Amino acid sequence: MGARPSEVVFTSGGTEADNLAIKGLFWARKRPRILISAVEHHAALDPAHWLADNQGAVVELLPVDAQGRVHPDTLRAAIDANPDDVALVSVMWANNEVGTIQPVPELAAIAHAHGVPIHSDAVQAIAQLPVNFAESGVDAMTISGHKVGGPMGVGALLLARGVDPVPVLHGGGQERDVRSGTLDAPAIAGFAAAVQASVDRRPEQAPRLAALRDDLVSRVRQAVPDVILNGDPTDRLPGNAHFTFPGCEGDALLMLLDAKGIECSTGSACSAGVAQPSHVLLAMDQDTARARGSLRFSLGHTSTQSDVDRVADVIAVVVERARRAGLT
Ligand SMILES: Cc1ncc(COP(=O)(O)O)c(C=O)c1O
Structure with missing residues (x-):
């Protein structure tokens, strides 16, 4: 390093x-x-x-x-x-x-x-x-x-x-x-x-993750047309996709996805469970409702195309269900 x-x-x-x-x-x-x-x-x-x-x-x-x-x-x-x-x-x-x-x-x-x-x-x-x-x-x-x-x-x-x-x-x-x-x-x-392994593998891992992440983003957009991608569209961590699903409660999405075997996070993983909108999203000038309807997907060295396919297959149904549950 x-x-x-x-x-x-x-x-x-x-x-x-x-x-x-x-x-x-x-x-x-x-x-x-x-x-x-x-x-x-x-x-x-x-x-x-x-x-x-x-x-x-x-x-x-x-x-x-x-x-x-x-x-x-x-x-x-x-x-x-x-x-x-x-x-x-x-x-x-x-x-x-x-x-x-x-x-x-x-x-x-x-x-x-x-x-x-x-x-x-x-x-x-x-x-x-x-x-x-x-x-x-x-x-x-x-x-x-x-x-x-x-x-x-x-x-x-x-x-x-x-x-x-x-x-x-x-x-x-x-x-x-x-x-x-x-x-x-x-x-x-x-x-x-x-550290040695991750630095050595980064040249092949980073483009692989970025390609999987880009596929995830475009398929989530197809499934949920009004989804918003947060953060810089390109100058971002290759394994990060962070969305706002308008009209949804992030925690509802989290539980519905968890039931389908998909693990993701609202806000920072370290502060999940604390029911506060993310200070990061608020600093980016997002309102509380938008911040609360946000979800982060992280891809790492074990992530595969079939993981992305699984999210793409279920996200529309899950978002629809979370919208019906409504914002609290
Ligand atoms: C950006 C950042 N800084 C610091 C930490 C805290 O590191 P640690 O869990 O090793 O104390 C984390 C953990 O998630 C992090 O994401």
């Missing part, structure tokens, strides 16, 4: 890596403003909000366009307002709900032009997109084992040389003294193998 061994700080997963980057850089920089995109995963948003509630941080949510992208001019204007006050910037590589890819190298160049460190959560991206830590220009990058087919409970913060966040965990001084604690070597070995 373009990181030197000394730039890999192992953690217990993406959540810890995001917390270390955001809290640690905020504490190290001793400046108030945290510029963070409005569509981040809660693992990045919540530590920023916690710092605002408890440590005097000023969190500025960078707005996104209707496709979920932070425009470079938006970041430039936010930093320019007072460059000396900015502790850090955090913008994810690709969104976990709608799949939109952010212009991270461009954003990194803007942050660096002002001497501000930038963190990117690349948890969703590394198996599906060419992500190179050194070339991206970011100072800190979050990755996680279980999103690349590796074990749960292990991840890493890639941390450029000379970037020194204040530790969240203090103790034995492991991992550059940034993350103390005896490392879970078996989990790390599994994580390393999974």
